[in-house]
Amino acid sequence: MPDRNFTQADYNHHDPKIAQDPYGFLAKVRGGQCPLGHSDELGGFYFPTTYDGVKRVFSDYRTFTSNEGAGLPAQLVRFFPVDLDPPNHTRWRRTLNRFFTQEAAEADRPRIQGLADKLIDAFVERGSADLVNEFTRPFLAMTMLPVIGCPDDDRPMLSEKLMWMVHNRLLDHDGWVRRYTEIGDYLMGLAAARRVAPRRDDLLQCLIEEEFDGKRLSDMEVYQVLILALFGALDSTSSAMSGSLFHLGQHPEDKRRLLSGEVAWPVAIEEFLRFTTPIQTLRRTVVQETELDGGALHPGDIVLCINGAANRDPDKFVDPDRCIIDRDARDHMSFGSGAHVCIGRHYARVMIDTCLKTMLGRIGDYRIAPGFTPDYTSSEARALKTLMVEFTPGPRLLAG
Ligand code: HEM
Numbered sequence: 001m002p003d004r005n006f007t008q009a010d011y012n013h014h015d016p017k018i019a020q021d022p023y024g025f026l027a028k029v030r031g032g033q034c035p036l037g038h039s040d041e042l043g044g045f046y047f048p049t050t051y052d053g054v055k056r057v058f059s060d061y062r063t064f065t066s067n068e069g070a071g072l073p074a075q076l077v078r079f080f081p082v083d084l085d086p087p088n089h090t091r092w093r094r095t096l097n098r099f100f101t102q103e104a105a106e107a108d109r110p111r112i113q114g115l116a117d118k119l120i121d122a123f124v125e126r127g128s129a130d131l132v133n134e135f136t137r138p139f140l141a142m143t144m145l146p147v148i149g150c151p152d153d154d155r156p157m158l159s160e161k162l163m164w165m166v167h168n169r170l171l172d173h174d175g176w177v178r179r180y181t182e183i184g185d186y187l188m189g190l191a192a193a194r195r196v197a198p199r200r201d202d203l204l205q206c207l208i209e210e211e212f213d214g215k216r217l218s219d220m221e222v223y224q225v226l227i228l229a230l231f232g233a234l235d236s237t238s239s240a241m242s243g244s245l246f247h248l249g250q251h252p253e254d255k256r257r258l259l260s261g262e263v264a265w266p267v268a269i270e271e272f273l274r275f276t277t278p279i280q281t282l283r284r285t286v287v288q289e290t291e292l293d294g295g296a297l298h299p300g301d302i303v304l305c306i307n308g309a310a311n312r313d314p315d316k317f318v319d320p321d322r323c324i325i326d327r328d329a330r331d332h333m334s335f336g337s338g339a340h341v342c343i344g345r346h347y348a349r350v351m352i353d354t355c356l357k358t359m360l361g362r363i364g365d366y367r368i369a370p371g372f373t374p375d376y377t378s379s380e381a382r383a384l385k386t387l388m389v390e391f392t393p394g395p396r397l398l399a400g
Pocket residue numbers: 058066070080081082083093144228229230232233236237238240277278279282307333334335336337339340341342343344345347348
């Protein structure tokens with residue numbers, strides 16, 4: 001095998017132009033002289049474009065470490081547990097797991113349903129809405145912030161700062177550092193207040209009481225966990241929900257097939273997750289000589305796993321650029337794979353399920369507003385910025 005076999009293509013997930021349609025670009029690399037891509041952007045990195053290549057990177061942490069960070073460029077501080085390899089990673093994961101089990105997410109369904117109804121009530125009489133900013137984004141934050149331990153009153157502030165940080169990482173370094181510090185101060189203040197307040201059953205409480213090797217976690221470690229949980233709680237699931245609603249708004253026959261029971265919801269939800277791929281990229285760093293997608297890699301090389309490339313590999317998913325709601329997409333890469341497979345995935349599935357069933361049940365005739373043009377955010381996360389729809393006005397469900 002020749003050394004440094006790859007297809008040169010300057011992919012950059014922070015480029016707003018690429019974010020509008022990364023898939024055509026990635027398909028060209030996959031079909032190039034070597035399916036391992038190389039980009040000179042962001043300091044230079046390699047990227048597999050096949051499903052098998054991406055999966056291999058995620059499953060082999062001894063060759064592809066997360067210790068150098070899962071973001072490209074690296075975040076200012078390491079996030080836990082995503083920027084750690086086993087066995088260090090494993091003990092953090094054990095600590096966090098109980099808040100995110102399937103049972104915990106299922107038990108939370110009544111509260112989650114109430115939130116969906118409350119948000120829809122706020123626009124159902126109007127006959128039009130922006131489903132991203134009036135529904136999927138606040139729905140996700142209102143669901144997850146109490147699990148983490150952040151008061152709902154702080155939601156607008158947290159949402160504004162975190163979304164700004166996700167989408168301006170390369171554009172305004174000083175603004176980015178300032179918000180990091182502000183969120184750090186906020187989380188430290190929250191932890192200090194909780195230490196002297198009545199106990200509650202949430203992630204924050206767990207972190208301030210947790211001990212590793214007989215030692216309490218430092219403020220910095222609490223911060224490193226909470227900030228990652230906040231990113232999970234404010235962005236990715238909203239993207240899956242709005243992307244699914246966009247598809248259904250364009251394909252009334254798929255709405256009908258879901259409502260009639262012809263297609264089972266869990267099957268369609270996995271396909272929506274594949275098709276939308278809310279987290280597009282994750283970085284790993286090579287620590288030993290290896291080969292990937294037909295190219296050689298050396299220690300120190302940066303590898304960017306593009307989940308969207310894996311999810312659109314035609315050798316894995318036939319006709320991958322079509323959203324086919326009854327296909328078996330369970331193997332999709334949207335939650336990653338291996339040791340770091342998304343801890344929030346059970347919550348995400350319950351939220352997507354509730355969101356879609358409630359929308360179709362209450363405002364089944366919604367359609368995409370005339371003239372609406374999709375515009376996607378760029379960065380590790382790819383999401384619709386707005387989703388304008390129209391529908392027949394209906395009644396509120398809840399009083400007040
Ligand atoms: C559709 C929604 C979601 C998607 C597509 C998604 C995607 C991902 C992916 C791809 C990873 C793997 C990271 C890696 O391999 O380096 C991950 C990890 C993680 N996700 Fe999610 N996520 C979603 C929802 C959530 C939610 C609701 C939470 C709740 C707070 C969450 C919290 C986390 C955490 C803490 C990790 C780190 C796990 C570890 O390193 O072991 N995610 N997520």
